[in-house]
Amino acid sequence: ILNVEQSPQSLHVQEGDSTNFTCSFPSSNFYALHWYRWETAKSPEALFVMTLNGDEKKKGRISATLNTKEGYSYLYIKGSQPEDSATYLCASAGGTSYGKLTFGQGTILTVHP
Amino acid sequence: DVKVTQSSRYLVKRTGEKVFLECVQDMDHENMFWYRQDPGLGLRLIYFSYDVKMKEKGDIPEGYSVSREKKERFSLILESASTNQTSMYLCASSLSAGDLMEQYFGPGTRLTVT
DSSP: OOOOEEEOSEEEEETTOOEEEEEEOOSTTOOEEEEEEEOTTSOOEEEEEEOSTTOEEEETTEEEEEETTTTEEEEEESSOOGGGOEEEEEEEEOSOSSOOEEEOOOEEEEEEO | OOOEEESOSEEEEOTTOOEEEEEEESSOOSEEEEEEEETTTEEEEEEEEEETTEEEEOSOOTTEEEEEEETTEEEEEESSOOGGGOEEEEEEEESSSSTTOOOEEOOOEEEEEO
């Protein structure tokens, strides 16, 4: 079982702050890294799927980077808004071809108005 | 939009009961997954299916079985529910096999076993 770790476990920021959190994963047997956002009372939704070392993806105020050699990914949120409050999950895919993901425990972000 | 639905949002069952959790997706996806989510542990894969009648064990299959008789429906079965199966259960689907395929999740079923 791949060991995917996320930090911090929870984070409280003020509206307008920029923030970032980390996902670390074993760099051996790595194939792809997924980020999901899970808002309370809703379904988790995919943010990014990344595979290439040095890759950077962006969606609005949210961006992510990937370092496959050292086994980490950062998720950045610029100018946090209360609607960004959610649990952010990362998951690593190890090349099984079935699309099987190993998830981290998540980072709970709370943005205070 | 892909829609993944689960039969119940909340469910309360007694120890020893047989429990069925149903999941349906409407976008002809090949792959379907069952996870459970517990505080501090993240999502853990119970079983997945890559085709009708095909199933593979995930990381924590003990105490569970699954059924996929039709492409759009994937059922999770707790043969004899126990209190340690109290959890949030999430179903997901993806278009096809492959690690680049994003997964689409249902809203979850919060199961309590008393």
